[in-house]
Amino acid sequence: MRLCGKKCSVGTTCIIRTFVKMEIYDYIIAGQGIAGTVLAQTLLLQGKSVLVIDDPALSKASKIAAGLYNPVVFKRLVKSWLADELIPVMDDFYTGSEKLLNTNFYFKKQIVKIFTEENEKAFWLKKTNEEVGRYLSKTIQDDFLNTIIYNPLGSSEVIHAGNLDTQKFLSAFRDHFAKNNCLLEEKLEYDQLQITENSVTYKNRSASKIIFCEGFKVLENPYFQWLPFKLTKGEIITIQLDAGNEIPVDKVINKGVFILPLGNNTYKVGATYEWADLTEMPTEKGKSDLIDKLNKVIKVPFTVIDHQAGIRPTVNDRRPLLGIHPQYPALGVFNGMGTKGVMLAPFFAKQLVNFLENNIPLDPEVDLKRCK
Numbered sequence: 206m207r208l209c210g211k212k213c214s215v216g217t218t219c220i221i222r223t224f225v226k227m228e229i230y231d232y233i234i235a236g237q238g239i240a241g242t243v244l245a246q247t248l249l250l251q252g253k254s255v256l257v258i259d260d261p262a263l264s265k266a267s268k269i270a271a272g273l274y275n276p277v278v279f280k281r282l283v284k285s286w287l288a289d290e291l292i293p294v295m296d297d298f299y300t301g302s303e304k305l306l307n308t309n310f311y312f313k314k315q316i317v318k319i320f321t322e323e324n325e326k327a328f329w330l331k332k333t334n335e336e337v338g339r340y341l342s343k344t345i346q347d348d349f350l351n352t353i354i355y356n357p358l359g360s361s362e363v364i365h366a367g368n369l370d371t372q373k374f375l376s377a378f379r380d381h382f383a384k385n386n387c388l389l390e391e392k393l394e395y396d397q398l399q400i401t402e403n404s405v406t407y408k409n410r411s412a413s414k415i416i417f418c419e420g421f422k423v424l425e426n427p428y429f430q431w432l433p434f435k436l437t438k439g440e441i442i443t444i445q446l447d448a449g450n451e452i453p454v455d456k457v458i459n460k461g462v463f464i465l466p467l468g469n470n471t472y473k474v475g476a477t478y479e480w481a482d483l484t485e486m487p488t489e490k491g492k493s494d495l496i497d498k499l500n501k502v503i504k505v506p507f508t509v510i511d512h513q514a515g516i517r518p519t520v521n522d523r524r525p526l527l528g529i530h531p532q533y534p535a536l537g538v539f540n541g542m543g544t545k546g547v548m549l550a551p552f553f554a555k556q557l558v559n560f561l562e563n564n565i566p567l568d569p570e571v572d573l574k575r576c577k
């Protein structure tokens with residue numbers, strides 16, 4: 206309840222009481238990038254009530270990402286961190302979401318690794334007999350797409366890889382949240398938060414906790430600015446090939462850059478890594494670096510039809526950041542997905558929900574307590 210407080214025409218202060226209806230939720234989620242979307246849906250699946258607050262104009266990372274997932278680190282040919290644990294949870298989450306939303310956005314593809322040195326082949330074959338081998342094809346191809354790709358030393362494939370069409374995923378969930386009255390489309394103003402030990406109120410919405418998922422914009426959040434982010438800008442281009450020069454849609458080419466087929470003979474090519482310029486503006490240098498690398502991979506002409514940039518929420522120790530604020534138990538964070546939001550978010554959203562709801566401790570490697 207609050208007083209109207211306006212001056213009436215007769216000059217006295219109005220004392221009519223107006224009632225402002227308080228909406229009560231279990232959780233408020235700030236941000237609807239990959240992290241906020243996956244966390245909100247994980248909570249909804251547990252029967253929790255959720256309000257997602259998002260201003261989509263504030264960060265582009267999730268929207269422009271290629272959305273690739275790859276269980277192999279190419280430099281050393283080893284499994285990427287927790288790949289065996291992350292992949293089944295990721296598969297369940299995105300395929301379940303496709304069913305729920307009746308849309309396809311999660312695609313299995315093979316990543317074609319083009320060899321650049323003769324001894325890479327022997328190393329690859331040796332690795333197929335090690336733990337990482339479950340993700341590596343045992344076949345070396347000598348002539349894969351050699352009318353389009355420079356491929357003199359052959360190639361092989363990473364199996365159980367693919368991509369999430371992040372734009373489709375985010376917009377399908379945005380519609381779903383809006384239909385279920387779970388979405389407030391505006392910039393969250395931090396000075397409007399009223400915080401107690403076990404609740405948080407934002408304007409006329411109240412929840413037992415707010416979990417911040419603002420990606421790199423966390424640096425504007427007065428409660429979590431101290432977290433050890435080391436942000437990385439990334440640029441990505443979209444190209445078109447001429448008819449007759451198609452790369453199959455279920456293959457992603459990797460040789461210095463990746464080439465991800467989108468359909469209609471268009472492809473995303475990326476990405477750059479830059480630590481000094483942290484604006485979301487695409488640059489001529491970013492574009493020409495990608496074109497130079499691309500010219501070393503494909504033999505056929507291409508046209509650049511789009512060019513975008515975003516900031517990855519990367520962390521000093523390259524691990525996600527999850528947990529509760531050391532002084533304010535009603536404030537939490539789910540961030541630091543870095544270069545691998547697609548693979549990491551489903552597994553760690555589940556872990557955070559288990560921590561919040563069932564007191565199951567967080568993995569110390571991701572718990573923000575490590576940043577003290």
Ligand SMILES: Cc1cc2nc3c(=O)[nH]c(=O)nc-3n(C[C@H](O)[C@H](O)[C@H](O)COP(=O)(O)OP(=O)(O)OC[C@H]3O[C@@H](n4cnc5c(N)ncnc54)[C@H](O)[C@@H]3O)c2cc1C
Binds near residue numbers: 241266269274421423
């Ligand atoms: C060029 C490029 C290529 C990439 N390729 C891949 C890839 O192939 N595979 C992969 O897994 N990852 C990739 N990534 C990384 C991936 O984009 C990130 O891991 C992921 O997007 C992080 O998601 P997020 O939800 O934490 O943050 P964000 O995507 O930044 O989302 C944050 C959301 O919160 C909103 N927001 C912020 N502040 C507020 C506020 N105060 N009020 C309301 N809303 C707010 C923002 O507008 C945004 O919607 C790539 C990144 C880039 C830049």
